[in-house]
Amino acid sequence: MRADALERRNTLIKAARAVFADRGHDAPLDAIAAQAGVGIATLYRNFPSRDDLAHAVARTTLAEVRELAARALDECGDEPEAAWRRFVEAVVELRMGALVPALVNSLDELPPDVRDTREQTKATVTELIHRLQGLGLLREDIVPLEIIMGIAMLTRPHVLMFEDTTANLVPRLIAVFLAGLRPDGVPLPPPILPETAVL
Amino acid sequence: MRADALERRNTLIKAARAVFADRGHDAPLDAIAAQAGVGIATLYRNFPSRDDLAHAVARTTLAEVRELAARALDECGDEPEAAWRRFVEAVVELRMGALVPALVNSLDELPPDVRDTREQTKATVTELIHRLQGLGLLREDIVPLEIIMGIAMLTRPHVLMFEDTTANLVPRLIAVFLAGLRPDGVPLPPPILPETAVL
DNA sequence: ACTAAGTGGAGGAAATTCCTCCAGTACTTG
DNA sequence: CAAGTACTGGAGGAATTTCCTCCACTTAGT
Numbered sequence: 001m002r003a004d005a006l007e008r009r010n011t012l013i014k015a016a017r018a019v020f021a022d023r024g025h026d027a028p029l030d031a032i033a034a035q036a037g038v039g040i041a042t043l044y045r046n047f048p049s050r051d052d053l054a055h056a057v058a059r060t061t062l063a064e065v066r067e068l069a070a071r072a073l074d075e076c077g078d079e080p081e082a083a084w085r086r087f088v089e090a091v092v093e094l095r096m097g098a099l100v101p102a103l104v105n106s107l108d109e110l111p112p113d114v115r116d117t118r119e120q121t122k123a124t125v126t127e128l129i130h131r132l133q134g135l136g137l138l139r140e141d142i143v144p145l146e147i148i149m150g151i152a153m154l155t156r157p158h159v160l161m162f163e164d165t166t167a168n169l170v171p172r173l174i175a176v177f178l179a180g181l182r183p184d185g186v187p188l189p190p191p192i193l194p195e196t197a198v199l
Numbered sequence: 200m201r202a203d204a205l206e207r208r209n210t211l212i213k214a215a216r217a218v219f220a221d222r223g224h225d226a227p228l229d230a231i232a233a234q235a236g237v238g239i240a241t242l243y244r245n246f247p248s249r250d251d252l253a254h255a256v257a258r259t260t261l262a263e264v265r266e267l268a269a270r271a272l273d274e275c276g277d278e279p280e281a282a283w284r285r286f287v288e289a290v291v292e293l294r295m296g297a298l299v300p301a302l303v304n305s306l307d308e309l310p311p312d313v314r315d316t317r318e319q320t321k322a323t324v325t326e327l328i329h330r331l332q333g334l335g336l337l338r339e340d341i342v343p344l345e346i347i348m349g350i351a352m353l354t355r356p357h358v359l360m361f362e363d364t365t366a367n368l369v370p371r372l373i374a375v376f377l378a379g380l381r382p383d384g385v386p387l388p389p390p391i392l393p394e395t396a397v398l
Numbered sequence: 399a400c401t402a403a404g405t406g407g408a409g410g411a412a413a414t415t416c417c418t419c420c421a422g423t424a425c426t427t428g
Numbered sequence: 429c430a431a432g433t434a435c436t437g438g439a440g441g442a443a444t445t446t447c448c449t450c451c452a453c454t455t456a457g458t
Contacts, residue, residue: 041404178385
């Protein structure tokens with residue numbers, strides 16, 4: 001594969017993540033090509049179907065989250081509090097909410113490698129959160145999935161996101177959510193474990 | 200106006216709220232008519248434009264929220280904690296997230312009566328939250344708008360919402376959010392007040 | 399400098415959504 | 429309970445959006 005072609009391919013994946021996050025999984029593919037500054041044909045050549053593109057987005061994003069969780073685990077020894085904060089900030093930045101439709105719409109026929117990445121990411125994130133629970137930084141009565149889903153929901157696309165006046169809103173809401181995750185909060189009703197989810 | 204026609208009109212508004220909440224403000228009007236179990240012509244006769252319908256949804260929903268806040272204020276004397284819980288539960292049930300696009304897309308040319316209802320609702324909700332802050336049940340470093348927006352974001356439509364396995368997720372996330380709203384949580388960064396918002 | 403890999407975007411096909419029209423249905427009133 | 433009129437449903441053509449192929453042209457790599 002030619003070097004410039006590979007670069008364009010990666011640009012497309014990034015653009016797709018942004019557009020899926022902003023306008024949902026049904027966003028016109030033309031918009032993604034435009035966002036990537038690339039012709040529509042280039043998109044179709046790289047990703048014959050919408051699902052191919054969605055899976056590529058899932059693959060890279062999940063890998064990034066895994067990477068972030070692994071780093072946070074490393075840093076847990078020294079400064080667990082800061083490590084957790086940085087991890088959440090980075091995940092917020094990734095706009096994971098964009099992944100939900102891609103992963104859920106076709107959980108059954110998910111390509112094996114995406115499925116694997118998902119499992120690995122899930123394992124690493126779970127380890128991180130259990131570690132933090134052990135350290136008394138996160139409440140015990142919550143499962144990792146719920147935390148990730150909460151972040152995903154709060155960072156999903158939103159009309160107001162494009163307004164300058166509310167640019168500050170999402171971080172604030174995340175902060176409240178994180179405050180609610182601390183162990184000194186009021187107890188939660190017991191969870192029912194979902195099978196199907198982003199992570 | 201004939202009695203059955205009025206009833207259909209109300210059914211349409213409820214259906215529109217549900218469909219807007221589930222599929223966004225751009226949902227096809229046919230879907231709303233279908234959800235209401237009514238012909239498309241009936242929808243167009245009652246609401247010539249999409250905005251007319253959206254405004255009707257906003258009008259009734261905002262009025263309902265105001266009603267709920269007023270009731271919660273009444274009950275604050277006896278059992279403020281339970282009053283707050285019931286208020287939030289009811290607002291969650293209303294799927295306020297559906298309103299955001301309707302109110303924001305055209306804040307300028309919002310019909311006067313909707314604008315008025317919005318102001319009144321805003322005032323009552325603000326009073327309720329200030330009261331609860333005074334009672335030490337809610338943290339002081341947050342503005343009413345942020346609370347409502349948090350609930351709206353967490354109750355927005357979501358692919359997973361339709362899965363039985365995750366039916367339990369939203370209440371849990373709301374519970375975490377509420378826990379984060381309690382005054383004993385960690386302090387939040389200072390807010391920047393948004394001008395434009397649901398409430 | 400040559401060649402094969404790669405590109406953009408025009409534009410017809412396909413799908414979706416809009417919205418009018420009118421023959422027919424069913425409240426209401428007397 | 430009959431008459432009249434307010435109201436209904438949904439077919440279907442127009443308008444819009446989205447898809448996706450095709451090919452003349454460009455450019456990276458050797």
